[in-house]
Amino acid sequence: MFTTFRGGPSGAWRVTALSPVKGAALAAVHSLSVVHSEAIALPLLPSPTSWRLAGVASHVRYVERREKTLLAQTQAGLGRPEASCAALIPIRKSADWWELTQEERRRIFEDQSHHIATGLKYLPEIARQLYHCRDLGEPFDFLTWFEYAPQHASRFEDLVRALRATEEWSYVEREVDIRVTRIDLAG
Amino acid sequence: MFTTFRGGPSGAWRVTALSPVKGAALAAVHSLSVVHSEAIALPLLPSPTSWRLAGVASHVRYVERREKTLLAQTQAGLGRPEASCAALIPIRKSADWWELTQEERRRIFEDQSHHIATGLKYLPEIARQLYHCRDLGEPFDFLTWFEYAPQHASRFEDLVRALRATEEWSYVEREVDIRVTRIDLAG
Numbered sequence A, B: 001m002f003t004t005f006r007g008g009p010s011g012a013w014r015v016t017a018l019s020p021v022k023g024a025a026l027a028a029v030h031s032l033s034v035v036h037s038e039a040i041a042l043p044l045l046p047s048p049t050s051w052r053l054a055g056v057a058s059h060v061r062y063v064e065r066r067e068k069t070l071l072a073q074t075q076a077g078l079g080r081p082e083a084s085c086a087a088l089i090p091i092r093k094s095a096d097w098w099e100l101t102q103e104e105r106r107r108i109f110e111d112q113s114h115h116i117a118t119g120l121k122y123l124p125e126i127a128r129q130l131y132h133c134r135d136l137g138e139p140f141d142f143l144t145w146f147e148y149a150p151q152h153a154s155r156f157e158d159l160v161r162a163l164r165a166t167e168e169w170s171y172v173e174r175e176v177d178i179r180v181t182r183i184d185l186a187g
Helices: A065-074 A095-099 A102-112 A115-121 A150-164 B065-074 B095-099 B102-112 B115-121 B150-164
Strands: A002-008 A013-022 A031-037 A051-056 A085-093 A127-132 A142-148 A172-182 B002-008 B013-022 B031-037 B051-056 B085-093 B127-132 B142-148 B172-182
Touching: A002 A142, A051 A127, A051 A142, A065 A115, A085 A150, A102 A115, A102 B102, A115 A150, A142 A150, B002 B142, B051 B127, B051 B142, B065 B115, B085 B150, B102 B115, B115 B150, B142 B150
Parallel strands: none
Antiparallel strands: A002 A031, A002 A051, A013 A031, A013 A172, A085 A142, A085 A172, A127 A142, B002 B031, B002 B051, B013 B031, B013 B172, B085 B142, B085 B172, B127 B142
């Protein structure tokens, strides 16, 4: 099952900010759509006014059993009615990161950078889904999608600030931060 | 970079055997072609006489630093002139395997099943390249490609027998074993 994020003139989420955090930005767009499909969506033709990013919600790579259980007990699902704020954060890591072995990556990821422990502190308020795309030939390695209610917006800022202050983050070579709010059709 | 294996009426490798080891077989085909490309090849239309499997030579998932160094020092590259025999072994593992955490998989993979140590014993005679395809929506999780000279054919049989006698192999739910020989155009 693939998940495709399309930035362009229309979509269920209104883009409120799109900032390059490291490396090249993405084109500024009005809206974002999120589509789940069995086949991978074809790349769009190059366009100055839209883009497409795809990924796969795959198996876990770093969590250990105790953490996996704790995450399953604590996390909220996507699509909560109150979670009208979201963020899409595509990240690409450096060749140095991918040259590391799994145990070396885990050591930096959790033992030094407390990536999982940090995420857990913000559950269940900040729901989170990771999509892998490095093996799909995509421009990024991961797409992380976060959903939260407006009253937890400052908690979300704390979370991204904490993740960007880590040793792990020094391996990030491209990151874009896209903030959106759900377009309420019933409104 | 994607690698696509196409079984069908033509290709640089002549299929000498195609056997279902576990689960459904693939259609019997005359030849196999191997193509490397920047974009993923589209699935073929369903055909009783051909098939297409694609994967990605990705970063290592289980080897630790000492093993990675040892593998790099010992292994042979693909395309050795004397390696006119090859095997393509597509494998899919069960949902139970993918529910395990990374550390649990590593424990079964190496501590109990000695997957890496076994492979090392057959280097450099049996060259080996793993392609990942679970995240591509493919029918298999991995494609392993082996190349060896005819005089090492019985060593190759020992290797596949050893891998199939492991605890790890109990998580395999589909496996097909395709043996090929290089068509020597100069001959």
